[in-house]
Amino acid sequence: MMRKQKIIILINLIFVFAACGDSENSSTPQPTIKENWYTTTKVTKNTYSIAEPKSSQRNVSYLIVGDEKAIMFDTGSGENSGQDGTKMIYKLKELTSLPITLLLSHFHFDHNQNIGEFKKVAFPDVPFLKQKVINGTYNFTAEDLFIGNYPKNVTVNEWLPIKTDIDLGNKKIQIINIPGHTSESVAIIDTTDKIAFLGDYLYNGELFLFDVDDINKYKESVDYLLSILDINYRLFGAHGTPEVSFNKLKDLQEFLKCIQESICTGVKEKYSGYNTLLYKNNDLSIRIFI
Numbered sequence: 106m107m108r109k110q111k112i113i114i115l116i117n118l119i120f121v122f123a124a125c126g127d128s129e130n131s132s133t134p135q136p137t138i139k140e141n142w143y144t145t146t147k148v149t150k151n152t153y154s155i156a157e158p159k160s161s162q163r164n165v166s167y168l169i170v171g172d173e174k175a176i177m178f179d180t181g182s183g184e185n186s187g188q189d190g191t192k193m194i195y196k197l198k199e200l201t202s203l204p205i206t207l208l209l210s211h212f213h214f215d216h217n218q219n220i221g222e223f224k225k226v227a228f229p230d231v232p233f234l235k236q237k238v239i240n241g242t243y244n245f246t247a248e249d250l251f252i253g254n255y256p257k258n259v260t261v262n263e264w265l266p267i268k269t270d271i272d273l274g275n276k277k278i279q280i281i282n283i284p285g286h287t288s289e290s291v292a293i294i295d296t297t298d299k300i301a302f303l304g305d306y307l308y309n310g311e312l313f314l315f316d317v318d319d320i321n322k323y324k325e326s327v328d329y330l331l332s333i334l335d336i337n338y339r340l341f342g343a344h345g346t347p348e349v350s351f352n353k354l355k356d357l358q359e360f361l362k363c364i365q366e367s368i369c370t371g372v373k374e375k376y377s378g379y380n381t382l383l384y385k386n387n388d389l390s391i392r393i394f395i
């Protein structure tokens with residue numbers, strides 16, 4: 106996306122943040138405030154959706170717990186006050202005492218705001234990311250974050266292999282790269298319990314693409330997802346109501362094909378002052394910056 110577009114959207118979203126009434130600096134812990142910020146729901150045995158219904162982006166993160174270790178998928182919005190000196194770890198400690206590895210669904214600002222609370226951060230082992238890690242440190246760019254300038258960087262403690270079984274202890278998951286929303290976007294596929302965590306690739310809400318060419322990447326990713334998943338899989342997204350119907354994924358494939366072939370047409374619409382194309386059908390809304 107063009108830089109000037111980002112700036113305008115930044116202004117727009119800062120307004121949303123302000124409207125939430127949380128004016129604190131996100132890096133300042135508030136140790137003594139009790140809160141009821143998260144809505145935690147068991148997705149299945151030892152797997153939890155951790156939603157932030159009061160956050161400006163209605164974030165949902167996921168804690169996937171095996172018998173030996175746990176994976177946290179995203180770190181929340183950071184807009185809450187926190188408890189016991191942390192904004193997210195305090196909640197996770199209520200759910201597991203096992204070591205937790207953090208994996209980000211992608212690098213946008215609204216998925217990594219509590220990253221500093223995690224001792225162990227894993228990246229997906231994709232070559233273009235590995236090339237950018239210098240002496241174990243990844244520096245986030247303005248484009249990565251989309252909005253804001255936090256976090257500046259992170260120490261990458263582990264590289265998780267792609268399309269390979271990862272055993273958490275009686276629970277096997279796979280990480281897959283699903284470009285479209287961003288190039289580094291990943292999904293976690295829990296093959297033991299047949300659950301797919303899709304991040305911002307697909308959730309219940311308007312989907313965003315930041316370049317017209319990303320339609321082709323989005324379509325390739327949905328083709329791949331549908332080649333490895335079946336109707337028995339439950340799907341979960343990173344915003345809004347957590348669970349997404351499997352039919353929505355199939356609908357996305359058809360809709361992207363229709364857009365690619367210029368059979369489905371979008372409506373030109375100003376969004377935060379800039380030009381977008383909005384494609385809608387009964388089930389999906391896809392906005393592309395042009």
Ligand SMILES: [Zn+2]
Pocket residue numbers: 162213215216305343344
């Ligand atoms: Zn997001």
